[in-house]
């Protein structure tokens with residue numbers, strides 16, 4: 001089982017988001033070239049789970065195109081931390097927006113292979 | 114007979130209860146229901162408050178700067194400190210400070226300087242690395258991580274699993290086999306810096322506890338200097354066992370605290386929720402759930418305090434601590450489960466803390482020695498002899 005979120009990106013469009021239900025989970029937002037710019041989670045306080053949170057992401061883009069991929073996951077908290085650590089392991093630093101928002105210590109992960 | 118608090122204990126407990134309800138619980142209203150941490154600014158502010166209360170550094174021996182508080186009072190406090198959403202695994206978000214790993218108080222002066230004091234100052238975090246893929250209940254036989262002497266160093270190879278917080282820790286206590294011929298007499302405890310080459314956290318182990326996750330560690334040709342042996346070579350098992358016994362009382366008290374809060378919620382709710390024209394509180398099946406909860410809570414509370422009082426008197430408390438751990442975790446699970454039943458659908462939601470307690474309480478029957486191991490410990494003490 002891959003611990004990375006490696007399914008293909010989709011375009012962040014209302015149609016694609018509407019295919020998602022209000023489930024809890026994690027997601028990644030990427031620029032059109034595939035550079036991940038944010039790793040987020042739809043947690044227990046989100047009104048409509050992944051569907052609602054990704055709609056907010058779309059609104060915040062103000063028409064700028066973006067990609068996304070997601071994973072339904074009730075353990076969204078530990079999965080989110082894992083994805084952040086994996087990103088640092090792979091790219092040396094957090095995605096730009098996570099760097100700005102984060103105010104807690106992040107762990108270190110060195111996955112095998 | 115219920116435990117009669119002294120006037121001083123009553124003052125402390127009232128202060129802690131007020132602190133939890135007025136400072137901790139309101140912060141959680143804004144956090145994700147699975148959050149494991151509060152904002153660092155809030156943390157710093159609350160630490161100042163606990164320092165002003167004279168209660169910071171709970172569990173740290175007074176000679177190392179901790180407050181003069183006996184085990185019984187700490188147990189009474191632990192009942193209160195757990196009474197919030199994250200309370201089972203992060204009581205009051207650690208704003209009462211932490212004692213760190215108890216074994217470090219027995220370390221050499223140089224080890225204390227490098228590891229213990231930075232922990233007490235809140236500068237370093239540590240992990241406890243005992244469990245391996247081959248098993249955790251019986252570490253004396255299960256440990257396969259090997260340490261081989263090479264010059265003045267030890268070279269370690271192996272793997273650990275379910276290790277909480279290893280990814281964020283600066284160092285950890287790690288148990289390895291130094292003599293393959295001897296079972297429990299062949300295990301040594303090492304102090305490992307997490308930036309030592311050969312130490313790698315390979316993955317997050319996702320469990321029911323999403324906030325404070327466990328990790329899997331690989332140890333490949335990890336070179337550890339001789340001065341990082343904690344205690345004596347081949348005497349590490351006693352260190353592991355000692356920690357497990359000591360930990361059982363606060364561990365059990367946390368379960369009881371959560372159960373007390375769940376019961377409070379269940380009582381409040383059954384009085385206001387009406388079905389078939391009358392409050393739930395008037396139904397015998399609900400009343401019996403409340404009564405069964407109370408029996409569970411009082412029994413577990415009583416044993417926790419008995420263990421704590423024996424510890425304060427300097428008597429052996431191993432049987433009582435094992436009983437408290439067993440009763441606290443099992444009774445706590447039953448109480449939370451009944452409280453959820455009384456809350457109906459709302460009990461299943463993330464709107465209430467019951468759902469998180471239910472998941473995390475389940476782990477309490479496994480972590481820090483599963484129920485079966487607690488029974489084994491008690492049986493050894495009661496029947497005598499050591500079953501190998």
Ligand SMILES: Cc1cc2nc3c(=O)[nH]c(=O)nc-3n(C[C@H](O)[C@H](O)[C@H](O)COP(=O)(O)OP(=O)(O)OC[C@H]3O[C@@H](n4cnc5c(N)ncnc54)[C@H](O)[C@@H]3O)c2cc1C
Nearest residue numbers: 241242243244248249250275276277320327480481483485
């Ligand atoms: C969330 C989480 C965090 C953890 N954090 C840490 C940590 O920080 N550090 C660390 O070292 N470990 C940690 N652990 C590991 C934990 O201590 C072990 O899971 C536990 O000791 C049980 O070991 P095991 O999982 O290998 O089960 P096993 O030892 O394989 O046992 C399996 C089952 O068999 C039962 N059993 C075993 N022997 C007997 C017997 N003689 N008779 C009857 N039944 C028996 C056990 O009680 C258990 O129910 C953590 C575990 C979890 C789930």
